[in-house]
Amino acid sequence: MDPQELKNLIDRYLKNNVTEQERKLVDEWYQSYNETDEQVSAEKEQHIKSGIYGYVKSHVTTPTAKIRRLNIFSYAAAAAIILLVGAGLLVRRAVITRQQQQQQAPVFATYKTKTGQVKKLELPDGSTVWLNALSSIRIGTSFNNTATRKVYLDEGEAFFEVKHDAAHPFLVVTNSVTTKVLGTSFNVKAYSQLNYVAVTLRTGHVEVSDKHGKMAVLMPNQRATYTIGQQAFVLSKYNGEKSRGWIEGRTALSNASFRELAMTVNNIYGVKVTSANNQTDTYKYNIIITSQHTVDETMRLICSIHKNSSRRRNNEVTVY
Template identity: 55%
Template sequence: MKPPQLKKLIDRYLKNNVTDKERQLVDEWYQSYEGDKNALSAEKEARLKKEIYRHVKGQIDTPSAKIRWLNITRYAAAAVTILLISVGLLFRKKAAEHSNKEAYTIIKTGTGQVRKLQLPDGSTVWLNAMSSIRVSEDFENKTFRNIYLDEGEAFFEVKKNPARPFLVITRNITTRVLGTSFNVKAYNKLNNATVTVRTGRVQVNDKQRQLAVLLPDQKIIYSIKDHTSIMVTGDGGKSKAWTDGQTILNQASFKELALAFKSLYGVQLTSKNKLTTSYKYNVTISSSHTVDQAMKIICSVHQNTFRRKNNEVIIY
């Protein structure tokens, strides 16, 4: 890469007109120097020159090994000059990007906590235990009412506004509505994400395509590993039961059962019985139940026994 080419690369970078590979090359130089780069000390400038020189040397490809070092020396020295001229622009560009980052209000819940939230548009959100959502501080002025469910489970009652679609965005799927009530479950520890509609109609997409349009009492189960989904009939009314302290598990895996138990009581549920990984659980646990009462209900499903040890409950 000759100096004129390198200068063009920097110019295109500043105009955001580069490939991912080219962006990575420039970003590597930048990311090596986090902090305030607007006023470089002599020591920092020397370090920067050395680092840029190292990267430029690695990128230059000349056909003749005999003359490689001379060409590298000349090109690298010129490149350092070009980059130092551009470095102030790069730093200002990064600073501007940082200052333009959107500000969010983050709401989290702990073990056994359920929170009811009122959004600025009149929509209502119930946030289940061990969950986290983000809402833009400029939510009222956005064309799209985006809510980020970063972890956990939430039930939404959305105020209808056709001009401003309401989107619930998780790590793997996005649910889009105009006005409806529905439940989204997307705990990062689970293999699946689910959306269940209580009223209205929603559209569910993953990062590649539309998965389904759901009507009341319909549910989609999305496999995070395989990126596949199935649509089943579900009781939309029961999808909200946890907001009233009733955790209803239907054909739940042991992993899902253990997560629900952890969310309710903050206690780790494990098993010494290898068969538990193949079991499915149909069980309802009330938040009013003690740990021992809940475990008696759970163990009655497959005739297991349990033992408590400190902050752990073991199924046998």
């Protein structure tokens, strides 16, 4: 095998265009140096290069009748092929490593809800999740086979009834905070349109922490409100049973801003609410919105709180 033939073999091998016999030749050579995926030390790298050089030298025939200049060319070609083969093996190792990493990457099942929709999910461990409107949650396919039972609330609101398992804590991860429980029932509100995340405990106890290690421990009928901009928790009393009312079509708002109110109306009815009154930025709302009521009935109730009026055009409502 002359240098050009060996170069062609490596090129075809990298393009997966070789015969089984040719593939076996290169694979056996490669496998003898591919015992682990660790980085190759300088000493081992030199050993590999020496092996490659020996292989090339044994397959490159230099005619004795040629002048010395041709011998120099042959060895130069052999050296070039050594670099080519070494690079090819490194590329192949990188491809194999990437494929192994992709195979080991976690796989998730994603559940989403639409406007006005509430979805109930039964988890493999016997826990139950209710997903509020316009929400999204991810659950790993290996959920029940890891040290922790972890779910990701990427958007929106969910109520959890977690089956007790002291050996496998249950974690709810949002963009800002993580809630850790053993067995309890609680609500997590983490809509991206809001500047806070709220965790309300109905039964049991939970630990809520942010990415910086700040933590709040909740007892039943307590709420931890985490302000994203300030990166701080505020604890307050809150009826834990009321926090799950939206499951049955009754959404309770407590000291809510106009922005949160508008978001809630949109989630339930699919109607966009805006304001032409600058005072609405200062308003706070304590109200229970019932999905059984029409949007017009709900808007009349909302406007009665601060003596406003509203006008509806198709799926848009303006408050004055």
